Amino acid sequence: MFGRSDLPLNRDASARFLPWIIGFMVYLCVIAVAAALTVDRVAEHWRQGLAGNLTVELPFASDLETEKRAEQLDQAMELVTGTQGITGATVLEDHQIAALLEPWLGPDATQLDVPLPTMIAVTRRTDATIDIPDLKAKLRQIVPGAEVDDHGDWVSDALAFLRSLQALAAALSALALAAAALTVIFVTRTGLDTHRGVIEVVHLIGAPDGYIARQFQAQALRLGIVGGIVGLAFGAATVLGIGRLIAFSLDAANPGLAFDFRLLPWQWGVLGALPIVTALLAMITARRTVMRSLAKML
Amino acid sequence: MILFDGVAVQYSAGPPILHDVTFTLAPGSFHFLVGRSGAGKSSMLKVMYLGLRPTRGTVSLFGRDVATLNRAEMPALRRRIGVVFQDFRLIEHLSTFDNVALPLRIAGVRESEIRKHVTELLSWVGLKDHLDALPATLSGGQQQRVSIARAVIARPSLLLADEPTGNVDDVIGLRLMYLFEELNRLGTTVVIATHNDTLVSRFNHRQLRIEESSIRVFDPRPMTAYPAQGSAQGSAGPPTLGAGGASTQLRRPGAA
Numbered sequence: 001m002f003g004r005s006d007l008p009l010n011r012d013a014s015a016r017f018l019p020w021i022i023g024f025m026v027y028l029c030v031i032a033v034a035a036a037l038t039v040d041r042v043a044e045h046w047r048q049g050l051a052g053n054l055t056v057e058l059p060f061a062s063d064l065e066t067e068k069r070a071e072q073l074d075q076a077m078e079l080v081t082g083t084q085g086i087t088g089a090t091v092l093e094d095h096q097i098a099a100l101l102e103p104w105l106g107p108d109a110t111q112l113d114v115p116l117p118t119m120i121a122v123t124r125r126t127d128a129t130i131d132i133p134d135l136k137a138k139l140r141q142i143v144p145g146a147e148v149d150d151h152g153d154w155v156s157d158a159l160a161f162l163r164s165l166q167a168l169a170a171a172l173s174a175l176a177l178a179a180a181a182l183t184v185i186f187v188t189r190t191g192l193d194t195h196r197g198v199i200e201v202v203h204l205i206g207a208p209d210g211y212i213a214r215q216f217q218a219q220a221l222r223l224g225i226v227g228g229i230v231g232l233a234f235g236a237a238t239v240l241g242i243g244r245l246i247a248f249s250l251d252a253a254n255p256g257l258a259f260d261f262r263l264l265p266w267q268w269g270v271l272g273a274l275p276i277v278t279a280l281l282a283m284i285t286a287r288r289t290v291m292r293s294l295a296k297m298l
Numbered sequence: 299m300i301l302f303d304g305v306a307v308q309y310s311a312g313p314p315i316l317h318d319v320t321f322t323l324a325p326g327s328f329h330f331l332v333g334r335s336g337a338g339k340s341s342m343l344k345v346m347y348l349g350l351r352p353t354r355g356t357v358s359l360f361g362r363d364v365a366t367l368n369r370a371e372m373p374a375l376r377r378r379i380g381v382v383f384q385d386f387r388l389i390e391h392l393s394t395f396d397n398v399a400l401p402l403r404i405a406g407v408r409e410s411e412i413r414k415h416v417t418e419l420l421s422w423v424g425l426k427d428h429l430d431a432l433p434a435t436l437s438g439g440q441q442q443r444v445s446i447a448r449a450v451i452a453r454p455s456l457l458l459a460d461e462p463t464g465n466v467d468d469v470i471g472l473r474l475m476y477l478f479e480e481l482n483r484l485g486t487t488v489v490i491a492t493h494n495d496t497l498v499s500r501f502n503h504r505q506l507r508i509e510e511s512s513i514r515v516f517d518p519r520p521m522t523a524y525p526a527q528g529s530a531q532g533s534a535g536p537p538t539l540g541a542g543g544a545s546t547q548l549r550r551p552g553a554a
Contacts, residue, residue: 006389201387206377206405
C-alpha cells in the first residue's frame with residue numbers, strides 16, 4: 001500500500017510534526033465523540049425512565065367533607081387504573097410528598113399550614129399510547145382542577161438540551177477534522193514546493209500525475225495512521241479516566257443513582273474507527289491537493 | 299517524427315530566443331543541434347521534450363500536434379522520449395541504480411527485469427562499481443553517464459541530449475557517442491545539442507544550426523550547405539530530413 005518513494009518525503013520536517021497534529025485532532029475527536037455517545041446513553045436512560053411514568057395531581061378541595069374527598073379519590077383511582085395501558089397507580093403518602101417538596105419548602109413542609117394536593121404516581125406500559133387530554137378531561141369531571149403530567153415537556157426540554165450538546169460535540173469533531181485536513185493541504189503544498197525539481201524530472205521522464213500523487217498520499221496515510229493511533233491511545237485513556245471520575249463522584253454523592261456511564265463495546269468501536277477515518281481523510285486530501293497543484297504544471 | 303512549423307520561443311519581456319523555426323526530422327534520423335552558447339539550443343530541446351510550450355507556431359511529435367494534447371496524454375508521449383539534461387538533473391537521494399531504474403519503474407516494468415537491464419547498462423557505461431552510490435559522491439563525468447543511462451534505459455523512440463559529452467574525457471565521449479549511434483541503428487531518432495566542433499566533424503551526421511534565432515539545416519555528407527526552406531521564404535512546406543534509408547551511413551566509423 002505504501003510502495004517505494006522517489007521523493008524524500010520522509011526527510012521533510014512535516015514528517016515529524018504532522019503525526020502530532022493529526023494525533024491531537026484525533027484526540028479531540030475521540031473526546032467529543034465519546035461525550036456525544038455518553039449523552040446518547042443518558043438521554044435514552046431518561047427517556048425510558050420517565051416515559052414509564054405519569055403523575056396525577058388532585059387539588060385539595062377545602063370546601064368538601066373528608067368522606068367526599070375520599071370518595072372522589074376512589075373514583076379517580078378507578079378511572080386511572082381502568083384506563084388502557086396503565087399498569088399501576090399509587091397514592092403518595094404525605095411523607096413522600098414532603099420529600100418531594102423538601103428542596104423548596106424545607107424538611108417540615110407537612111407541618112406547614114399549606115393544603116397539599118393528592119398525588120398519584122401512575123406506571124404505564126411504555127409501548128401503549130394513552131390519550132392524556134382525554135384522561136385529564138374525565139378526571140376533571142370527578143375532581144375539578146385535576147392535572148395529568150406525563151413529563152413530556154420536561155423530557156423534551158432535557159432531550160433538546162442533550163441534543164444540542166451532541167450537536168456541539170459533532171461540530172467540534174468536524175472542526176478538528178477540518179483542521180487536520182487543512183494541515184495536510186499545507187504540508188502537501190510545502191512538500192510539492194520543496195521537491196519541485198524532482199517532481200519536474202519525474203514528470204519529464206513520463207510519470208503521470210497519479211504516480212506522484214501516490215507517493216504523497218502514501219506518506220499522508222502513513223503519518224495519519226501513526227498520529228491517529230497516538231491520538232486514540234491518549235483519547236481512550238482520558239475517556240476511561242473521566243468515566244471513572246464521574247462514576248466515583250456520583251457514587252459518593254448519590255449512592256442510589258446507579259447509572260453506568262461506561263461506553264458500550266460498539267461505542268468503543270466507533271472511537272476505534274476515528275484514526276482510520278482521519279488517516280483516510282489525510283490520504284484523500286493529500287491526493288486531491290497534489291492532483292490540483294500538478295494540473296497547473298506543464 | 300518531429301515537425302516544427304513557424305515556431306517561436308520568447309521568454310517574458312526578453313527578445314525572441316527562437317524565431318520562425320521550421321523543419322522536419324524523419325524517424326530514425328541522427329542530428330547534431332549546433333550553435334553558439336545562448337543561441338537557443340536548450341530552449342529548442344525543451345520544446346521537443348514538452349518542457350516548454352512555444353510562444354507561436356506548431357510543434358508535432360510522433361504525429362501529434364502537442365498543442366492539442368491533453369494533460370493525461372502527455373506522460374505516455376514523454377515516456378517515448380529520453381532526455382539527457384545539460385545539468386543532469388539526477389535525483390539526489392536516489393542511488394545510481396534507482397536513478398537509472400526510474401523510467402522503467404514509472405513504466406511499470408517488473409523489478410527482476412529492471413535489475414537485469416539497469417545493471418547491464420551501467421556496466422556498459424563503466425559504472426558497475428557505483429550502483430549504490432548517490433549522485434553527490436560521483437564525479438561530473440560519472441553523473442553525466444548516469445544521466446545518459448537513465449535517458450536510454452527504456453529504449454526511447456526519440457533521444458534528446460543536451461551537451462552529453464561535455465564533462466567526460468575523449469575516450470568516454472566516444473564510447474557514449476557509439477552508444478547513441480547504436481540506439482539510432484536500432485531505430486531511435488537522435489538529436490544531440492553540442493558546441494563541440496571536434497565531435498561534430500568526427501561523426502558524419504546532419505546538423506541543425508541555430509543562427510540568429512532561426513534554423514539552418516546542414517548536411518555534411520554531400521558537402522553542401524543549404525538554407526532551411528522556412529515558410530518565410532514561401533516554400534511549399536518544411537523540408538524532410540534524414541531519411542531512414544540512410545542508416546548504413548549512420549553506423550559508427552569502422553563498424554560497417
